Amino acid sequence: MKPAPFRYHAPRSRADLLALLAELDDSRLLAGGQSLVPLLNLRLAGPANLIDLNTVPGLDGIEMHGDTLRIGAMARQRTAEHSSLIKMRCPLLAEALGHVGHQQTRNRGTIGGSIAHMDPTAELPVVASVMDATLWLDSTRGTRSLPFADWSAGYLATQIAPDEVLTRIEFPCWPAGHGWGFAEVTRRGGGFAMVAAAALVLRDAAGAIARAAIAIGGLGATAVRGTAAEALLIGHAPGDAPISDAAASAASLPAESDIYAPSDYKQHLAGVLTERTLLQAIQRSGTHV
């Protein structure tokens, strides 16, 4: 028996879930449990109440709504990784999911759980950042949405209120023909990333880069966009795109040291991974149709 005692709640409907959240003090939501249960086992977390989302139906859908991919917060990471819809419309997400933990943890781990936990080195916040994802929250007070850019509230913290639950994440998909890249440096395969990067590139009819997005995770509490690096690329043909300037720009983003890496090493990795993911994205991009 490792965790401290808690009361277990298994709501059977969304209404029951929201009522519990409104009523209970000191509660934590249990999604896939792949981050929270280690914290409970190590007694780094000890909530009085644990509310299980696994018993609430209807939180795990994966569907397109126009050009927006809607993923229920309880969709399992491995289900999303193997979803033909996601592979086709949002290949970056499918590729990044292959780096999240291991097959055995992805079977349980959820998309929403990772984004709500907001480990600074997690892969999914990097994807949410680069794709300008929108997060939807529910409570008895109503429904609201937040752009990912406003989601972080510091280390392992988000804007989610104690009576709210993250119900779905919306990823605006890039047009067909866009290129994507994802890369990270880890100490062991499947381990936590020291730094992770994602890039998206869209070329116009003439072949020039019309849109670019770069996000870096692991530098601080949340994934950050390399907006200056993105701007450098616009209008360039793939062959003469200033990749090394973009990488240098990403390497100048602020970084915080941690027990695994000093800040200057992380900045170095940000530059290397920006270059790697941009080259990958450009190579995979076709001309816009």
Place this chain on the structure above:
Amino acid sequence: MSERIAISVTVNGVVRQAEVEPRLNLADFLRDHLRLTGTHIGCEHGVCGACTILFDGATARSCLMFAVQADGHAVTTIEGVASPDGTLHPIQAALSAHHGLQCGYCTPGVVITLLELQRERDGTPIQETELRHALSGHLCRCTGYQGIVDAALDVL
């Protein structure tokens, strides 16, 4: 807070009923309550893979689930893998033949993951890189993994 909850879990095809504290993890439930000690516990935070079981047919870390969450679900442990007469499953036989285990601590988890891979591949041969990726969720300190990989490539 000694709240206890009644659960009914199908383990290796047999319905098992118990009353458990919510904080009892599934691995401890299997080992201490059902005496199915083939599921091993290593790190207790999801990293080592020794406690991997099949939960409704999919691999999961039993140290990262609570027994109450298994209520109404099906669990397969290593005890449910070989035939009732003791004949080893082909995956177990291959691990033995290829020296894919030494101390055996990680082996139950490895076998469970290979079972999932075998079902998912459904006869399609697996590439070694893909296999090693799938096995990356299991730490083995004896074999250097080569024997495990050889065994898996032999049967998958």
